Amino acid sequence: KDTIETTGTLEPVRKSEMGFKNDGTIIAINVQPGDKVVEGQILAQQDSNTLKNALEQATITLNQSEISMEIASMNYETNKAELSRQEELFEAGLISQSELDTARNNLRKSELELASAQSKLASDRAKVQQAQADLEEATLVAPFDGIIGAVNGQVGQINGINSASSTLLTVMSQELQLKALVNEADIGRIKIGQDVEFNSTAFADKVFKGKVLRITPEAQTVSNVQFYPVLISCEDPDNLLYAGMTV
Numbered sequence: 001k002d003t004i005e006t007t008g009t010l011e012p013v014r015k016s017e018m019g020f021k022n023d024g025t026i027i028a029i030n031v032q033p034g035d036k037v038v039e040g041q042i043l044a045q046q047d048s049n050t051l052k053n054a055l056e057q058a059t060i061t062l063n064q065s066e067i068s069m070e071i072a073s074m075n076y077e078t079n080k081a082e083l084s085r086q087e088e089l090f091e092a093g094l095i096s097q098s099e100l101d102t103a104r105n106n107l108r109k110s111e112l113e114l115a116s117a118q119s120k121l122a123s124d125r126a127k128v129q130q131a132q133a134d135l136e137e138a139t140l141v142a143p144f145d146g147i148i149g150a151v152n153g154q155v156g157q158i159n160g161i162n163s164a165s166s167t168l169l170t171v172m173s174q175e176l177q178l179k180a181l182v183n184e185a186d187i188g189r190i191k192i193g194q195d196v197e198f199n200s201t202a203f204a205d206k207v208f209k210g211k212v213l214r215i216t217p218e219a220q221t222v223s224n225v226q227f228y229p230v231l232i233s234c235e236d237p238d239n240l241l242y243a244g245m246t247v
Contacts, residue, residue, distance in 0.1 A: 004189060008180030008198070010234065010245045012172035014144055019168045020046045021137045023160030026153055031169070033151055037142040043169055046159065048138040055131040062124040065117070072117040076110040083107045146173045149243065176234040176241055178210060181220065181227035190215055196232045198247040202240075208247075209235045 020026075028045040031037060086103040089095045149170035153159055159168050178198065182190055196210045216229040234241065 002189065004182065004186045006180045006182050006186075006230075008178045008230075008232070008247055010176045010178055010200075010241055010243055010247060012146075012149075012243050013175045013177050014146065014173040015149070016143050016171045017167040017169075018043070018140050018143075018171060019161070019166040020044075020140065020159050021161055022046075022051065022134055023158055023162050024048070024050070024138065026155050026157050026159050026168070029151060029153065029155055029168075031148045031151065033148050035148045036174075037146060037148060037171065039142055039144050041142045042139055043142055043148075043171075044140045046138040048135055051131070051135045051138055055128070055135050058124070058128045058131040062121075062128050065121045065124045069114075069117040069121045072110070072114040076107075076114045079103070079107040079110040140169060142171055144171070144173065146171050148172075172243060174239060176236060176243060177213070178232040178234050178247060180230050180232060181222065182230050184219060184226040184228065187215070187228045187230075190228075190230060198232075200241065200245045200247045202242075202245060206240070208241070 024046040026044060027047050029043070030041075031043050037043065083103045083106070086095060086100050090097070090100045149172040151169055153168045160166065178196070190212060192212050192215065194212045196212060197207050198210065199205075199207055210233040212230060213233050214231040216231075219226040219228055221227075
């Protein structure tokens, strides 16, 4: 049989580095490295009082805008009806041109006021949605079933996008894959679906299996030699292997 030997590194199939969007004090971290988590599980929480107040204020402003919008709409309908009545009177010769012009101006003014109210209402709705999103982001939840790879903080610290380390938690899938670099002299013999056997330093006497999943068509240059990254599945039913292991 034809054998191609290379080295590679194990990595999780899915990985998410998580942190709070807005700067704030961490009030709870519910997991530690190595803990298994399920999708939707609450991992950490941030002091959200300021964000709650912002949402409350945005909601109050939105309610006021809705009232203003209703008033502007009523004024528009009233002025529209009034213009129609004035036009009939003008055609009958019962009012002057200036009175008709006044009715038209009033309708135009109410149109502008209605458009302004609609614009402000849309803006205030967007602010409420943003405030709601900010509040939701004060709670970190697991994006998928997996395992906690790292925790880079503790309760009482400030975490957010402007923090020195914005990544608070790393969530990884337990399912691993292998990324190997294959020399350009051998890449022509690699095909998707081929069987792969590998071992690691930690388990030198144990052979693990996998299959070629993907061949990256763009080469990487290492010490003036062209290598092509090859992605390989990893069969590890006993969960013996860890991300980062060299194989």
